Amino acid sequence: MSQTATLILTHGQIHTLDRANPLAEAVAIADGKIVATGSHDRIMSFAAEGTQIVDLKGHTVIPGLNDSHLHLIRGGLNYNLELRWEGVPSLADALRMLKDQADRTPSPQWVRVVGGWSEFQFAERRMPTLEELNDAAPDTPVFVLHLYDRALLNRAALKAVGYTKETPDPVGGEIVRDSHGNPTGMLIAKPNAMILYATLAKGPKLPLDLQVNSTRQFMRELNRLGLTSAIDAGGGFQNYPEDYEIIEQLHAKDQMTVRIAYNLFTQRPKQELEDFERWTDMLKPGQGTDFYRANGAGEMLVFSAADFEDFLQPRPDLPQGMEDELERVVRHLVEHRWPFRLHATYDESISRMLDVFEKVNRDIPFNGLHWFFDHAETITERNIERVKALGGGIAVQHRMAFQGEYFVDRYGKEAVKHTPPVAEMLELDVPVGLGTDATRVASYNPWTALYWLVSGRTVGGMAMYDDNNRLPRDVALELWTAGSAWFSSEQGKKGRLAAGQLADLVVLSKDYFSVAEEEIKGIESVLTVVDGKVVYAAGHFSPLAPPPIPVLPEWSPVVKVPGHYRSAPPAAAKIGAIVQMHQCCGSCGVHGHQHDIARKSSIPVSDEQAFWGVLGCSCFAF
Template identity: 40%
Template sequence: MLRTLLMAATAAALLLPPATQAQPADLIVTNAKIATLDAAATTAQTLAVRDGRIVAVGNAAQVRALSGPITRTVDAGGRTVIPGLIDSHMHAVRAALSYSTEVNWIGAGSIGEAMDRIRAAAARARPGGWLIVAGGWTEQQFAERRRPTAAELQEAAPNHPVYVQLFYEAVVMTPKALEALGVPAGTLPAGMKPAADGAPGWMTGDIVGISALFDKLPKPTYDDNLAGTRAFFRELNRLGVTGLVDPGGFSIAPSQYAALFELWREKALTLRVAYSVFAQKPGAELQEFRDLTQMLPMGFGDDMLKFNGLGERVTLAMYNNNFPDAAAKEKFYELIKWAAMRKLAVTIHWQENGSVEHLLGLYEKLNAEVPIKDLRWSIAHLDDASPETLARMKALGIGWTMQDAMYFQGDRALATRGDAARRMPPIGSALRTGVNVGAGTDAHRVASYNPFVALQWMLDGRTVSGKAMRGTDETPTREQALRLYTVGSAWFSFDEARRGTLEVGKLADFAILDQDFFSVPLERIGKTVSLMTVVGGRVVYAARPFDAAGTSVAAAP
């Protein structure tokens, strides 16, 4: 293996002009266990970066010649280095807008801990300010295995309106919150109904209704948006994330991308964002997309921020609709044909294999008229995809963005689907079929944004409550799982030849981990963090013992 690496690295170096080879590197990482994830699964000890790209991968002797007076050398201390993680489906732009103002229950192990976070937020908030938990948690993570009550929230923050959302299924609000929204005592907001289980204060609704309710909450200021985006992206960097594909979402208008765009103009983004346009105007989606994209050709942008097509809601009539009628399908077909003719990528939210025929039938019809195989279209979710569905997706060139929803909702799936739930999601089947798969989280309304929690779940198949779920046939190896979170996800933004592996010529996006992903016990993978995260040769996050490196490595152009 090492001999193969030496030969490959030498050959790659010979392809560079002599003047380029003679130039010193900006950054060299040495004494590392570098998982390149190249085709040969090569492991190296040293890599060198210049002008935001990898210029050498090998051993210390090979790279030593690239060291010069301006080179910053980082001794990894034998730690594992992986390509930067890429989330193929995260609502990060929306999450970032309010990250500095919301209360986060991700990782809270009990209702007491969750209430402590509410109390702490109340102590920081301005008098009478809203406290909002927008999602990313489940009662199964709490030792009590139940939801907090309105009374517990009221006790924790008696002087603040409190809003708590569970996935896109249920909401609880304190009396002050209902009063602030003008909801008369003894009634519920429009579109909501009492929780079926009778939980005091809890109400239920569908994704459209709950999103409409959320839209009535006070919006963070623009300064909050900027601060939240910086803080959220840094938090993702702490977890080794260097890129993501954002599918838009409810409750985010075009004007709310301003903070993201400002940070991009300032060259202050710390991860790469490929974003889609999400339809917000029911019944007028085609005109909306025409208006929004007339100055946005596919791929418009640069290595840090670029436009990545349409989705994940394409038309409301085909969104979460397992029984679309002929009119809904005709209107959807008109829109996807328009997108295909303009070579726009399309990603769509689809959950049920039992109804996916409605979608794939239209895609197959379109493909016969306007080929879509090379457009990187994708389906998000679809945790119960059958072998037949996966084969049809492969034939159409449609990828699958797979998330760890079953980590949070697997207990329910086991209760309702029995043994059929043990192949959800069918990761192994998709890999064997050859479908392009990208891993992700769907954060932050319905899941945690932590990629290592998702990676652990991909490997051990256990739900948040600890129940074993997925069978061995659908479980990837550690290397396969990591590939899905790196080069697999890069495919969805047309970037698999530019990032996702640590090879000469590729963008220098990588993370030095605090523990070895490949050998640490499965149950500890979810606790992994990055000690140093690099995007385009620039250190965007560093903790001890690498914290000094964060201010001394030249930024990528």
């Protein structure tokens, strides 16, 4: 007797990524797992009284997306505090959003724009000035983080953090000063981001109950974009176990809607080995459940091995003695069979790190232990081969979509063509998983990352890659699903819609496989299923949505700016609507132009009167 399904989705274009059955019309789910995929008639044989049946009406379905490098736990604690500029297409809009939020934010709270954006996404193609921040928010502290290269603080924020003429520059950072020695509000990472970490950490935090709400809101936003799993890479000022209290509370209450495998990131320079000795006594890799489980160490193993990815600055040389510090930690991890990951941007750094790994492997064989580099933008073929020989992988993120212009300025157009060399990694048969590195150095939107891989362009539209380093859509998607599963040692458990695998899937607003490249970055979910349960629904599927969770506190930026910019109405809107949505101002109901098209016109932004006048729009949403 066949198993009875609790949920059936039918009449869709279901891309299973299962090579034995790549395309199906329907899927049956029971007990949180895929029972079967196939034709409508076959799958309906699993139905019984009480089975929920959803008519997909031809929508495209894919396995749930899995971000192999996301700072979800830290991002969740702070999500409700942050104004997101992801995808906002004009600086005028961004500043208007900031001013509106400053007017709503009570003292002593800050307005924070914490990464995920680039000036090249704006029609004006420039950063905000300090004067603009001070004009927008004369009395409310404002902290604007640009990737991990700089931060802008208005006068109120400088006062709040206590930076004065007498404040010395920290090691590895610069407080920019005027001719009188007073801080201007610009902070520069030179070469590392500790000054940015430390300054942001001075801001007020949400109380624990609101951190719970914040984390749930962030998970809902990720579900909206089709994310069902993530591998959390730890992060600066994210202490274990103290800063894991909220996520563990949500796990205990079955309130997680994104599966998390978490890595532990050392927080104490020169005491890294002590951290990992303590943690290996506390945890075993894989400890937990399919929703929340320990994954190993990293992405920071030792501070001396951190080569931050600021392409505005020259490549940093890692200090002498790095190898000895790294060897002690890696030796301990391999002895305890702890998987590990390590942040590495430059091939020069990777070469030295691999020397350490090979030395340890000669004494204590890795022997199938999962380990991997994160990022690896400039890795060479020789070092990819060394990674493969040690059984490692490479987790790639779309940082170049946000920093490609800077990379070209420093290293040239030829060098950027294979930065990172994803196609070459695949040719050499090294495990590759894809992710974002959000929420600071890049956007958490997986569709921005997929657009980057498929089109080879930055968020500002600059072409970087030729056909040799762009990926076919199906290959890119597989790396975002089954590919990422390797990095949490869950290959075969998730990433494909095949019998026995976890029932995590996404119904898309548009057909990823056929839409124009530019439309990929606007795709979102209209139905997200995790563990066989609907966790997000929109448009035609809205009646299936779980009850909304009110955003708290009431002044939170998420109340008015619910996450990533939406360039078009949700799928529920009428097909063919010419009015474009922009979350900062609502819909421009007067004019018929489409902002995403208008912003790419050749009208000069520098001629503001002509630029805005010709378009005839006061909404500034371009």
